[in-house]
Amino acid sequence: MKLSGAQMVLACLEAENVEVVFGFPGGAVLTLYDELFKKGVKHILTRHEQGAIHAADGYARATGKPGVVIATSGPGATNLVTGLATAYMDSIPLVAITGQVATPFIGTDAFQEADITGITLPITKHNYLVKDIHEFPRILKEAFHLAGTGRKGPVLLDLPKDLQVEEGEFDYPQEVDISSYKPTYEGHSGQIMRAAAAIKKAYQPVLYAGGGVISSGAHAELLALSQKGAIPVTTTLTGLGGVPTEYALFLGMLGMHGTYAANNAVHHADLLIAVGARFDDRVTGKIDTFAPGARVIHIDIDPAEIGKNVLADIPIVGDVKLVLQEILKRLRPGDTREWCDRVLHWKKDYPLSYQQKDDHCLKPQFVIEELYRLTGGEAIVTTDVGQHQMWAAHYYRAREPRTFISSGGLGTMGFGFPAAIGAQVAFPAKTVFCIAGDGSFQMNSQELATAVHYNLPVKVMIINNHYLGMVRQWQEFFYESRYSQTSLEGSPDFIRLAEAYGARGLRATSVEEVAPAIKTALQIPGPVVIDFHVDPAENVLPMVVPNTSLVEMIGGWEK
Amino acid sequence: MKRILAILVEDRAGVLTRVSGLFSRRGYNIQNIAVGRTMEPGISRMTVTVDADPLTVEQVVKQLNKLVNVIKVSDLTDELSVGRELILVKVKAEPGRRSEIQQMAATFRAKIIDISPDSMIIEVTGEEQKLQAFLLMMQEFGIKEIASTGKICLLRGSKVTRELRS
């Protein structure tokens, strides 16, 4: 079958069962958009390419399927950069298709030319500049394959304008054969036996689970291992939702803003079982004081993660779901009763806490607890980056995998709202909340137009502290309260901003107004922005003092 | 510590940038790099010398293996191998000193490949130490310019790099 390059893209989307693409047109993708028009593919037009790629990312995180985004050459392509880096750091499958100037113009500084494959080399799993139409079917197949297998990640295809028109034989490959790309899925059986033996011998084991658990769908196995082995479990930010929050041995998040129980358990562990996690510095604190007495079992699909930051005593390369299944088959629990008692005491005696005293000074934590209460923890929640993100991690307590969506590795402000749009597109009937910062929201608030345009009932709750709060907190703690450039004066009236777009705007400034505002928002069938005016002086606690060990924490649990 | 890596790569546009970019991005220093074809069409061989401790090198190798166009990475440092580099040296050579230079070149089994009224180009092949020694001697006459290929390596005996365990 002869197809043009643009038609090939659409045929590929069909073959890959892509139900929606996010994007923004321009000169170098006119032909592609023309085919899209003819075929009637579902396309979400955002108001900025960054919005499109974060939406595709949110879609991917909510569904597990690759998100697809299209942008034009030059500025369209460079607007994808932050989104690609965000997805790359959190191993999210994306396929980004950019237009490029026509082949004869490449390298001539032609109008809207940017070397996007060069620019995105370090922030994509792989990228392609298509130069020959005959290679394109293979490249399309490879792109989806690479994005969604092994350690997932974003793949970019740069497709010159002339190749969108040029025809070639299209026979979509069934199989991929990349001799140099063969991810290991099954763990080494000898290592798995050693891991099982180490678990049997351990008195103070801890499971430390990361985004890999969500990515491979290993939450059931993780819970089973924790239950059968009587092993307390903590997760990273991107692992949240991987363990049911009400589960007794779940200790919450670990790391810089981890719980007392989680950080102490890891610090005093004699065996640390890292599952799909990568020992990020926000997790470990000062690396040489991290889990000082623990042997380490490190399970990850990416061999390069093992031994990168922390040496593993028992490295296991493989898909964490498959590896956990094998460990479970051989599991004989050790004697961890005393340890579990101790850990549960920490959990009980040092809970996360805040004080909501004065009715007129609303605490951000209270707002998020109310959201949790009123949604039963059953909404999909996305976050921006900053204090509100940490409070969301602490108090929203997502129950299910893929319902807590946050930019972990890159920490991208402005991620939350477009990601919520993507999640809502994936699940039109679900309740989707974006817990936003007043600073972060303004980085992509133009996407209100998108939410209104497609009537996506996303609810944005702005935790409005009038500050770039997280930065302000660091200035308070470590720079003697010199608040350099962190006050957000001049921010818009968010109700009127929402209304200007045709969305609804609500506000809550006191304790009594919180629940009614959330309830009202839930009843409105379209997009809503709720502006919660919260205590600007509130800090995220506990906090590990930077560059110290995980147990050197500034309080927050005192009663 | 110096490590020598032989990297087999698919001969695709940008692959050199991918490999060298990875080194600089992750903070590993390339001391020497040579790229050339292999017997297999579409596959090139890069020989890279890095100065790093064993754990770092392990990490380099793993990161290289993640590049989709990288087929195989082998650390040749601890293998029995032969390595060579070729250098072209342009030295000042007034007529009065030519025979001296010629003698020196002969000692190093170097070849004179160009002569002009006041300079010569000498081609010399060998391992690092020999090349260093040669350059030291040539400095006496005055080196005007050098060009070098970078070091390339093969395993001794009949075993080929592809057969090494990675």
Ligand SMILES: Cc1ncc(C[n+]2csc(CCOP(=O)(O)OP(=O)(O)O)c2C)c(N)n1
């Ligand atoms: C794109 C981007 N720029 C800068 C930062 C640095 N940064 C981290 S948190 C933060 C403050 C965010 O403010 P806001 O969205 O109001 O959230 P808050 O901390 O107040 O809850 C900043 C500026 C970042 N993470 N991302």
Ligand SMILES: [Mg+2]
């Ligand atoms: Mg703020």
